[in-house]
Amino acid sequence: MKFLLTCLALAAITFTGCDKIKKTLHLAPKEPVVAATPTPVPATPTPSPTATPRITANRNAGVIVLCYHRFEDINNAMVLKPADFEKQMQAIQDNGFTVISMQDFLSWRRDEKEIPVKSCLITIDDGYVSSYETAWPILKKFGYPFTMFVYINYINVGGKAITWDQLAEMRDAGVEIGCHSYSHQNLKGRSSKSAAEIKQLTYQGWLRKELADSKKVLEDRLGIKVSTFAYPEGAYNEEARKMVKEAGFEAAFVTYGMRNGFSNPVSDMIGRYAIEAGKPKTFEVAMAMIGGGMGPSMAMNAPTPSDLQTATSNLETTPAQGATVSEAKPLIKAVLSSLGAVEPDSVQMRISGFGVVPAKYDDATKTVEFQITQPLRDKEYTVILSAKVAGKKSESRWSFKFDPAAAKP
Numbered sequence: 001m002k003f004l005l006t007c008l009a010l011a012a013i014t015f016t017g018c019d020k021i022k023k024t025l026h027l028a029p030k031e032p033v034v035a036a037t038p039t040p041v042p043a044t045p046t047p048s049p050t051a052t053p054r055i056t057a058n059r060n061a062g063v064i065v066l067c068y069h070r071f072e073d074i075n076n077a078m079v080l081k082p083a084d085f086e087k088q089m090q091a092i093q094d095n096g097f098t099v100i101s102m103q104d105f106l107s108w109r110r111d112e113k114e115i116p117v118k119s120c121l122i123t124i125d126d127g128y129v130s131s132y133e134t135a136w137p138i139l140k141k142f143g144y145p146f147t148m149f150v151y152i153n154y155i156n157v158g159g160k161a162i163t164w165d166q167l168a169e170m171r172d173a174g175v176e177i178g179c180h181s182y183s184h185q186n187l188k189g190r191s192s193k194s195a196a197e198i199k200q201l202t203y204q205g206w207l208r209k210e211l212a213d214s215k216k217v218l219e220d221r222l223g224i225k226v227s228t229f230a231y232p233e234g235a236y237n238e239e240a241r242k243m244v245k246e247a248g249f250e251a252a253f254v255t256y257g258m259r260n261g262f263s264n265p266v267s268d269m270i271g272r273y274a275i276e277a278g279k280p281k282t283f284e285v286a287m288a289m290i291g292g293g294m295g296p297s298m299a300m301n302a303p304t305p306s307d308l309q310t311a312t313s314n315l316e317t318t319p320a321q322g323a324t325v326s327e328a329k330p331l332i333k334a335v336l337s338s339l340g341a342v343e344p345d346s347v348q349m350r351i352s353g354f355g356v357v358p359a360k361y362d363d364a365t366k367t368v369e370f371q372i373t374q375p376l377r378d379k380e381y382t383v384i385l386s387a388k389v390a391g392k393k394s395e396s397r398w399s400f401k402f403d404p405a406a407a408k409p
């Protein structure tokens with residue numbers, strides 16, 4: 001009987017259309033709305049009639065992430081001119097991307113929310129005041145959400161640095177604040193600038209400071225939950241990745257661009273395109289990474305040279321097409337789900353300089369991968385994938401660059 005009354009009460013409240021009450025119900029769905037009696041709460045929770053049906057994420061969507069730094073009207077390879085930034089913001093729209101918020105991205109990866117098939121995340125690193133003074137007004141004009149990745153030692157130091165007050169203002173306006181370490185030193189810990197601290201704290205202790213303590217400072221100073229981390233210089237190793245998890249980050253970002261899918265890459269290796277004035281091609285590559293006007297149904301039966309290129313842009317690959325890797329033994333990977341019914345035994349991977357490699361194909365995840373064991377030496381590699389789809393052989397290829405110095409400044 002009490003259950004029935006609760007249902008009626010909840011239904012009545014729902015139909016009043018009062019947003020405030022609905023919000024309260026969502027925030028605390030298990031709290032009794034009808035005056036509580038001292039009887040203990042039943043072990044099985046009462047299903048709430050107002051619970052929204054669970055939304056399953058659209059797993060075929062893709063996300064590109066853009067990474068910016070400074071915005072000034074000067075000629076410097078690392079600094080983007082405001083007018084160029086504004087043009088790019090327009091191009092994002094013109095290329096059919098929807099700029100989504102970091103929280104929507106995370107919800108999607110948790111399988112809780114749908115996002116547009118061509119989605120884009122905008123991130124700004126380091127905490128230059130030009131993010132606040134120059135980029136923000138432009139982003140506001142387009143109504144784009146974005147994320148600031150700041151590092152503790154640079155906040156409030158004067159000069160070109162952002163202040164805590166400015167960050168708080170951004171936070172209040174809904175800007176996502178992410179963590180970019182304490183000192184901005186390469187997390188591999190080999191810089192002479194971090195040597196003294198590592199000696200004092202040990203490498204593990206120093207990593208904890210760079211990841212967990214810096215997160216805590218941001219959370220404490222701004223009263224927020226910090227969910228994301230951007231590796232300084234895009235550099236990481238296994239210890240740093242472990243600390244990312246230990247510190248409780250939901251996602252961490254590197255600086256080689258790729259199409260980020262629903263479950264690939266793993267959450268502590270989300271790819272970003274670093275947009276710099278000195279590398280004007282990067283933005284174009286990013287814009288071409290998803291769709292390119294062709295839907296994912298563009299299968300690779302009877303490929304022609306131009307089809308091959310388009311088909312590749314529909315594959316989730318690691319490394320991404322055109323990306324530069326610094327690891328000598330990278331994992332080569334592609335998700336073939338966009339191709340249709342691939343015959344598992346027919347999947348073959350070739351790598352320039354290696355020939356056919358013993359790649360593993362997992363039909364459950366439609367993922368083919370090969371761990372390079374012999375260190376890379378060439379500047380560029382091409383990966384060629386072939387497979388039978390519905391009885392026809394199809395082929396796809398992509399290339400990536402190798403530069404051992406790529407992750408260094």
Ligand SMILES: [Zn+2]
Nearest residue numbers: 125126232233
């Ligand atoms: Zn940085």
